[in-house]
Amino acid sequence: MTAPRSRALYAQAVEEVRMTLEHGERLLVTFVIPLAGLLLFSEVPIVSTGSQPRVQFFAPSVLALAVVSTAMVNLGISTGFERGWGVLKRLGATPLGPVRLLLAKILAVLAVEVLQAAVLGGVAAGLGWRPHGPVGEAVGAAALGTVAFAGIGFLLAGTLRAEATLAVTNTLYVVFLGISGIMFPLGQLRGFAPVARLLPAAALADLLHPALDAGGRVPVEGWVVLAIWALVAPSVAAATFRFD
Amino acid sequence: MPAIEVEGLQVRYGATLAVDGVSFSVGSGEVVALLGPNGAGKTSTVETLEGYRRPSAGRVRVLGLDPVADRRSLVARIGVMLQEGGSYPVLSPERSLRLFASYYDAPRDPEELLELTGLTAVARRPARRLSGGERQRLSLALALVGRPRVAFLDEPTAGVDPAGRLVVREIIGSLRAEGVAVLLTTHELAEAERLADRVVIVDRGRVVAAARPAELVRTGEEIRFGAPARIDVAELGRALGTTVSELSPGEYRVAAAATPARVAALTAWLAEHDLPLADLRAGRQTLEDAFLRLTGHEGSP
Numbered sequence: 364m365t366a367p368r369s370r371a372l373y374a375q376a377v378e379e380v381r382m383t384l385e386h387g388e389r390l391l392v393t394f395v396i397p398l399a400g401l402l403l404f405s406e407v408p409i410v411s412t413g414s415q416p417r418v419q420f421f422a423p424s425v426l427a428l429a430v431v432s433t434a435m436v437n438l439g440i441s442t443g444f445e446r447g448w449g450v451l452k453r454l455g456a457t458p459l460g461p462v463r464l465l466l467a468k469i470l471a472v473l474a475v476e477v478l479q480a481a482v483l484g485g486v487a488a489g490l491g492w493r494p495h496g497p498v499g500e501a502v503g504a505a506a507l508g509t510v511a512f513a514g515i516g517f518l519l520a521g522t523l524r525a526e527a528t529l530a531v532t533n534t535l536y537v538v539f540l541g542i543s544g545i546m547f548p549l550g551q552l553r554g555f556a557p558v559a560r561l562l563p564a565a566a567l568a569d570l571l572h573p574a575l576d577a578g579g580r581v582p583v584e585g586w587v588v589l590a591i592w593a594l595v596a597p598s599v600a601a602a603t604f605r606f607d
Numbered sequence: 608m609p610a611i612e613v614e615g616l617q618v619r620y621g622a623t624l625a626v627d628g629v630s631f632s633v634g635s636g637e638v639v640a641l642l643g644p645n646g647a648g649k650t651s652t653v654e655t656l657e658g659y660r661r662p663s664a665g666r667v668r669v670l671g672l673d674p675v676a677d678r679r680s681l682v683a684r685i686g687v688m689l690q691e692g693g694s695y696p697v698l699s700p701e702r703s704l705r706l707f708a709s710y711y712d713a714p715r716d717p718e719e720l721l722e723l724t725g726l727t728a729v730a731r732r733p734a735r736r737l738s739g740g741e742r743q744r745l746s747l748a749l750a751l752v753g754r755p756r757v758a759f760l761d762e763p764t765a766g767v768d769p770a771g772r773l774v775v776r777e778i779i780g781s782l783r784a785e786g787v788a789v790l791l792t793t794h795e796l797a798e799a800e801r802l803a804d805r806v807v808i809v810d811r812g813r814v815v816a817a818a819r820p821a822e823l824v825r826t827g828e829e830i831r832f833g834a835p836a837r838i839d840v841a842e843l844g845r846a847l848g849t850t851v852s853e854l855s856p857g858e859y860r861v862a863a864a865a866t867p868a869r870v871a872a873l874t875a876w877l878a879e880h881d882l883p884l885a886d887l888r889a890g891r892q893t894l895e896d897a898f899l900r901l902t903g904h905e906g907s908p
Contacts, residue, residue, distance in 0.1 A: 374709035382697060449692025456657055456687040457753070459710045460679065607659075 372463045372470075379471030383437055392432045392536070393475060397425040397483055400546065405490050410547055415576065422487035422494070423575035424545045426505070427568040429479040431539050434472050434509045436532045439516030442468065443528030446520060452607040461606065472513060476505065496574040500581050504570035507589050511563045514596025521604030539564035544572075560584065563592040608671055610635045610757050610788030611656060615665035618651040618812075625651040627812035628665070635756070636786040638779055640793055640803035642898070648812040649792040650690055653759050656790070657687050669757055683711065686755030688746045690762050690792075696735035700726045700745045703734065704752055711753035724748045725774050739766035747775060751782075758782060760791040764798050776802060796898055810902040823897045830861040830870065833885030834877060846876045857885065865889030 383389045404410060405418040412420040445451050454464050484492075494501075515535070519528045540546055542555055543564035549556045559565045566588035573581050609632035618626035626648040633639045641649045655662055658674035658681065667674060672681050687693075694703050700721060708714035721727045724744040729737055734745060743766060750758055763779075764772050779802055782789050793799050799806045800820040808816040808823075816823060836856035844851040849863040863869060870889055877884055 371710045374706060378698075378702070378706050382695075386697065445695070447692075448694070448696060449689050450695055452659070453687065453689055453693035453749075456659070456682055456685065457707065457710045458679075458683045458712075460682065 368458065368463065371459045372467055375459060375464060375467035376470040376474070379441075379467055380474050382441065383433075383471065383475055389437055389441070392436050393429070393479060394482060397429045397432060397479065398486060400428065400540075401425040401483060401487060401490075404546065405487070410551075412548065416491065418487055418490045418492045419576040420548065420572070421546075422484070422490075422492040423501075423571040424568060425483050425487070426480060426501075426575065427508070427564065427571050428540065428545050429483060430476060430505055430508045430567060431512055431536060431545075431564055433475045433479065434512035435516040436536050437475070437516075438468060438472055438513055439520045439532040440525075440529050442517060442520035443523065443525040446606065447525035449607065455606055469513065472509060476509065480505075494575045496576065497581065498574065501571055501574035504567060504574065504581075504585070504589065507586075507593050508563065508567040508570075511567075511589055511592035511596055514593065514598075514600050515563070517604060518596055518600035521600055521606075544568040561588060563589055563596075566592070609633060610637075610670055611639075611790055612668040613652065613656070613665070614667070616652060616655060616662050616667055617664035618648065618655055618660065619663040624663075625812055626655070629809065629812070629814050630665075631807045631814065631817055633757075633788045633790050635788050636783055637805065638783050638789040638791070638803045639805045639807060640791050640799035641809055642793055642796065642799040642806050643809040644794055646811075647794075647809045649794075649809060650761055652809070653761050653790065653792055657685065657759055658682070683753065684756045686750035686753060686758040688750040688758075688760045688763055690765075693746055694734055694742070694749055697733055699729075699731045699733055700737070700741075700748070701730040703745065704748060707749050707752045713754060714752050715754055717752070720748045720752060723774075723778060725771070738768075740768045740771040743767050744771060744774065747778065751778070755787060757788045758790070760789065762793060763791055764793065764795070764802075772798075808898060808901055815901045816897075823901075828862070828864050830863070830865045830873065831888040832859050832861070832873065833857055833887075834859060834882050838880070838882060843873075843876055847872055 383393065401421055404421045408417070442451070451464070455461050516532065519531050523531065539562065542552060542559045543562050544552070544559060545564060545568045549559060549565060549569070552559055560569070566585045569582050569585035570589065611633040613632065614630050616626050616629045617624060629648065629652055631639065641652060643649055651660070654660055656667055656669055656674055658678040661675050669681060670684060674681060698706070701717060704717035704720055708717055721730050724747060726741060726744055726748065729741055734742060737745065743763065747760065747763060750760065764775050767775060779789055779791070791802060803820065805817065806820050806823060807814055834857060837853070840851040840853055840859065847861060847863065847869055849861060851859055851861050854860050861869070861873065870887070874884065
């Protein structure tokens, strides 16, 4: 019985990845927007990054954005619609079951993130990006961020209607893009900065910037804030999630 | 041991008692239809058997197992067709079936199932671009891919065109022949009569009758027939030795049992007057008559 169960998990994860890569609107949020952001902000002097080369700032920025887009937006919206279509309910009555479905979705998120890192990292390297910091910590931060954002995605998908999940995740995406230190150094946000630092996106960006540009200290506050989100969001999601 | 056992099932939603003491059983190789108007408690009953909700009271067993406590071992042996939805609109029937096949130890061949359900021609089209009937048949195919011993089909023919209904009927027939226990729901009397070995009529959460379709429709003491409007019912009545009335233009009722002699006399009289016979219903009520008699109301059955 066990071999087919891992086959089911694998087949489901592959299908989840394929569904992401085959749909324009899902590719838009996971690849096109981060890539466009990277090219635009690195090549055009829109935002000042001081003495730092722009790509050194924006490469970690779009990698943080990539985590948000895949773990929260793509996962949340697709799960929300699958719930609305009765797919989650139906899969609950198959041997795949809810636990393997959840695992498959997480595996699919990780697989898409690896693809994003390869594409975005490759393009950034082509633009002159040279990461010097502790890359291992960046991977750890991305993993923790994935848990936090997937928790938010599941929380919305499991409680709101699909259309509302779509609207809320897209709004949060824009908010995180604007005020979380992803596209602007947090210092330029002035009064907003202390509030923004409590958001998971700012925490992730705070951790990725020193880890992936010119080195420097990875802030402890970032780890703490992100860890709290990574604990709270999935817990609340698990407690409130409705399959139908 | 019956494949499905339901004893005194109650399902409560807050203050509402959706299912109020329902009992019935389904044996292997038997097709049972839960028949009743919308809101009768059919779906609540089926979803309890599928393990989606706990009984508020009573006992349910599927293949001897508790659908909630033993769900993990049960899901490999049941096939589920939800009342609506349940498949990915973005995936083609072929991809959905291959995906679902990967969940089971010894699945049926997706190609064979596509053929069986008449979906081969649309196998590569995203499900959202299929007709309502095609989506229903996809949902049925997905319910069968794991070779279930028990199949729960919630409204399997709703929105299905006549050709599709024939396909669904043939599939249910072959499930019966393979010894699968089939529990289906419908609010259409004619479908229940055609599909099921036994019909359990539910109304407002209770079983009002359970029997073979032929037993539910009482042998009637009348003949109904259709013919041109305003024929001479008095003369026909004299010829048949009973009263004949025109219920509505062209629809007649003969107030006597449909003995072969009387049916022969009726058709002879019509032939003599060169009147065409539109239809003839002799000796029994429809299930619809039975439903109205048993539930005592017209709840859009």
